[in-house]
Amino acid sequence: MAKAPIKPITLKELAAMLELSQSTVSRIINGEATAHRIAEETQQRVLHAAALNGYVANTMARGLRQKRTYTIGVIVPEISEGYSTTVISGIEDELLKDGFFYFVVSHRHRADLLDGYPRMMLARSVEGIIAVDSSINEDLPVPVVSVSGHTHRDGVINIELDHDLAARLALAHLKSLGHRQIAFIKGQPFSSDTDLRWKAIVQAARELQLAIDDQLVVQLRSPDPGTGPGEDVTRQLLQAKHPFTAIFAFNDVTAIGAISALREASLRVPKDISVLGFDDIMAASTHHPPLTTIHQPLRSMGQAAAGTVLSLIRDDAPHPRPAAITVYPKLVVRKSTGHVAHHTESSAQVSDMRSITIQSNEATS
Amino acid sequence: MAKAPIKPITLKELAAMLELSQSTVSRIINGEATAHRIAEETQQRVLHAAALNGYVANTMARGLRQKRTYTIGVIVPEISEGYSTTVISGIEDELLKDGFFYFVVSHRHRADLLDGYPRMMLARSVEGIIAVDSSINEDLPVPVVSVSGHTHRDGVINIELDHDLAARLALAHLKSLGHRQIAFIKGQPFSSDTDLRWKAIVQAARELQLAIDDQLVVQLRSPDPGTGPGEDVTRQLLQAKHPFTAIFAFNDVTAIGAISALREASLRVPKDISVLGFDDIMAASTHHPPLTTIHQPLRSMGQAAAGTVLSLIRDDAPHPRPAAITVYPKLVVRKSTGHVAHHTESSAQVSDMRSITIQSNEATS
DNA sequence: TTTCCGTGCGCAATCGATTGCGCACATTGG
DNA sequence: CCAATGTGCGCAATCGATTGCGCACGGAAA
Numbered sequence: 069m070a071k072a073p074i075k076p077i078t079l080k081e082l083a084a085m086l087e088l089s090q091s092t093v094s095r096i097i098n099g100e101a102t103a104h105r106i107a108e109e110t111q112q113r114v115l116h117a118a119a120l121n122g123y124v125a126n127t128m129a130r131g132l133r134q135k136r137t138y139t140i141g142v143i144v145p146e147i148s149e150g151y152s153t154t155v156i157s158g159i160e161d162e163l164l165k166d167g168f169f170y171f172v173v174s175h176r177h178r179a180d181l182l183d184g185y186p187r188m189m190l191a192r193s194v195e196g197i198i199a200v201d202s203s204i205n206e207d208l209p210v211p212v213v214s215v216s217g218h219t220h221r222d223g224v225i226n227i228e229l230d231h232d233l234a235a236r237l238a239l240a241h242l243k244s245l246g247h248r249q250i251a252f253i254k255g256q257p258f259s260s261d262t263d264l265r266w267k268a269i270v271q272a273a274r275e276l277q278l279a280i281d282d283q284l285v286v287q288l289r290s291p292d293p294g295t296g297p298g299e300d301v302t303r304q305l306l307q308a309k310h311p312f313t314a315i316f317a318f319n320d321v322t323a324i325g326a327i328s329a330l331r332e333a334s335l336r337v338p339k340d341i342s343v344l345g346f347d348d349i350m351a352a353s354t355h356h357p358p359l360t361t362i363h364q365p366l367r368s369m370g371q372a373a374a375g376t377v378l379s380l381i382r383d384d385a386p387h388p389r390p391a392a393i394t395v396y397p398k399l400v401v402r403k404s405t406g407h408v409a410h411h412t413e414s415s416a417q418v419s420d421m422r423s424i425t426i427q428s429n430e431a432t433s
Numbered sequence: 434m435a436k437a438p439i440k441p442i443t444l445k446e447l448a449a450m451l452e453l454s455q456s457t458v459s460r461i462i463n464g465e466a467t468a469h470r471i472a473e474e475t476q477q478r479v480l481h482a483a484a485l486n487g488y489v490a491n492t493m494a495r496g497l498r499q500k501r502t503y504t505i506g507v508i509v510p511e512i513s514e515g516y517s518t519t520v521i522s523g524i525e526d527e528l529l530k531d532g533f534f535y536f537v538v539s540h541r542h543r544a545d546l547l548d549g550y551p552r553m554m555l556a557r558s559v560e561g562i563i564a565v566d567s568s569i570n571e572d573l574p575v576p577v578v579s580v581s582g583h584t585h586r587d588g589v590i591n592i593e594l595d596h597d598l599a600a601r602l603a604l605a606h607l608k609s610l611g612h613r614q615i616a617f618i619k620g621q622p623f624s625s626d627t628d629l630r631w632k633a634i635v636q637a638a639r640e641l642q643l644a645i646d647d648q649l650v651v652q653l654r655s656p657d658p659g660t661g662p663g664e665d666v667t668r669q670l671l672q673a674k675h676p677f678t679a680i681f682a683f684n685d686v687t688a689i690g691a692i693s694a695l696r697e698a699s700l701r702v703p704k705d706i707s708v709l710g711f712d713d714i715m716a717a718s719t720h721h722p723p724l725t726t727i728h729q730p731l732r733s734m735g736q737a738a739a740g741t742v743l744s745l746i747r748d749d750a751p752h753p754r755p756a757a758i759t760v761y762p763k764l765v766v767r768k769s770t771g772h773v774a775h776h777t778e779s780s781a782q783v784s785d786m787r788s789i790t791i792q793s794n795e796a797t798s
Numbered sequence: 799t800t801t802c803c804g805t806g807c808g809c810a811a812t813c814g815a816t817t818g819c820g821c822a823c824a825t826t827g828g
Numbered sequence: 829c830c831a832a833t834g835t836g837c838g839c840a841a842t843c844g845a846t847t848g849c850g851c852a853c854g855g856a857a858a
Binding site for chain 4: 500
């Protein structure tokens with residue numbers, strides 16, 4: 069309704085119009101009124117005037133005095149795609165709740181950028197850093213939480229998916245559909261999930277007594293976002309002419325690319341080839357056919373990351389902290405996977421093994 | 434290599450160890466040495482000591498004094514989807530180039546949040562604000578640039594698409610394919626593009642002598658992101674049983690939803706019904722069928738927005754500024770549109786009418 | 799009447815950097 | 829020998845909020 073004042077009002081001005089000292093007004097605004105024996109009536113007057121004038125303390129000045137900025141830095145590989153941005157939206161949730169803001173920078177897999185960002189953020193006095201799918205190679209004087217960054221370093225807490233469970237869910241699903249010749253598309257070498265995931269797959273395959281044929285394993289190389297790389301490696305896979313009945317892709321975007329390549333080769337999904345994705349980004353459910361995929365609780369991971377930095381920032385006590393917080397995937401069965409051969413049964417349901425479990429390590433005092 | 438210093442050194446400390454005043458050190462660090470006649474030798478001493486001790490000016494203190502923060506605020510509706518995030522990545526490009534950082538907040542169409550954000554950002558002393566598909570209802574003491582926010586207010590520069598051209602491209606395309614009964618899905622009332630776009634469509638239809646049948650016009654209502662709303666209104670459209678041969682959707686996500694609904698009704702796209710999207714988000718090209726759509730140069734729009742705030746921040750002179758910067762759409766023909774009836778010709782090409790034109794209004798001095 | 803105490807609030811320093819103004823000394827011209 | 833000019837740098841205020849310490853006043857107790 070009311071037009072915003074052109075210039076934010078300062079504490080001094082507010083104090084002047086109330087004929088009070090800045091100290092008094094400041095204390096009231098910050099809820100330390102009773103501790104300083106300020107008359108109830110005065111409190112009301114001040115609070116009212118503050119609201120009326122839309123007083124908001126200048127963050128710079130406050131930060132300078134308190135040596136706090138209520139700001140954290142977020143480092144992601146890309147801003148435009150679904151993975152990081154979903155995590156970011158989870159981060160935002162938690163942060164804003166506590167009055168924190170955040171800077172975002174993306175490095176697009178350029179090492180020079182990645183290396184420079186932590187210092188830049190520190191020069192901005194961030195109180196903590198969250199790295200999404202990116203690994204930080206320095207020791208920093210602020211708390212660092214990493215989402216899917218599997219370089220285990222001292223002082224860096226990881227938010228990570230239970231890749232073993234993910235692999236088991238995926239392979240058990242494909243096995244139950246009768247697939248024995250499964251092709252795998254591994255992630256790019258620079259993606260921090262790649263290794264861990266692959267190890268988990270190898271392990272799960274062993275447990276389930278599924279053989280992994282090296283000829284059917286390809287790896288994404290191109291750093292390009294989008295479906296191109298997935299398409300390329302799938303073509304490559306088809307040209308090798310080793311028969312397979314299913315593809316387990318590194319992520320949904322890749323799975324979508326794979327489907328395009330299959331279609332191009334006149335192969336039907338899932339009738340001829342089943343395709344299993346990973347992540348469960350929005351496009352997964354709207355794609356045609358809708359993607360069967362391993363759901364990652366990306367938003368929760370962002371929330372957990374933010375919650376963790378916040379608690380690290382609050383705690384001074386170095387009581388033993390977990391090195392990692394684990395979140396759990398779900399198998400989401402849609403239409404891109406089906407029985408091998410000519411049987412077709414449609415089964416669309418979410419089989420969740422465990423619900424997401426996040427321990428917030430708040431101070432218990 | 435070197436571990437980050439645990440505690441940053443201050444100007445005062447640096448000055449003390451150099452036995453110089455803070456003023457002098459500050460001036461040298463900020464490159465104002467010659468303007469203040471500081472001896473060359475002193476400069477070297479200072480610069481060397483600064484580097485050695487890893488001195489970095491405290492951003493808070495500097496910001497407080499100079500009333501500069503090299504930070505701008507970005508307000509978007511949602512962080513997780515493709516429209517805003519593509520714009521953001523364009524914004525980031527331009528901003529980082531000039532050493533600016535940015536805060537992001539999303540309002541999720543909640544008016545209370547939207548109203549509060551500008552103040553919060555001002556309390557953080559941002560030097561400018563970019564609002565993406567969101568309208569700012571206050572006069573702010575900093576430059577505001579709006580991307581697709583069509584509330585024309587004084588002092589707010591809009592980055593906007595040429596909707597007239599977009600409408601003409603779209604309708605001319607559909608008309609050339611023989612469509613006469615075209616259904617329209619209008620945007621949500623809160624989306625700032627909705628009105629302008631609709632007016633442009635009405636105008637273009639008139640020019641092309643295409644009749645708009647009110648019975649074939651529906652509007653998105655739900656604020657939910659994703660394809661749900663598009664699916665819903667399309668079902669509604671089908672139930673009304675007014676025949677149509679094409680749908681022009683408000684955006685790609687809606688178009689994808691529409692296709693799902695059509696499929697559900699056993700209608701083939703584009704054989705039975707053509708669907709035309711808008712925006713050209715990443716999913717548009719990877720969808721099956723790939724979407725024919727009106728491409729918006731979202732990234733460029735972000736860059737233009739950032740470039741514009743930066744130039745507004747630099748200029749003090751209030752020389753006449755454009756109220757808007759226009760960018761131009763392209764028609765991207767893929768596979769979701771086709772000839773009406775039983776003809777099928779595949780035409781896949783980008784017909785661009787004009788290339789993107791952006792006037793950067795740099796100071797000319 | 800003096801001392802005490804509780805109530806209610808203000809003074810002034812501080813955080814770290816920037817900046818308008820001005821001072822001290824050396825050199826040079828007259 | 830004195831003034832003028834140039835060279836090199838420092839003083840102190842300032843940005844806006846926070847905070848340790850302390851002051852003034854009125855009433856009660858001694």
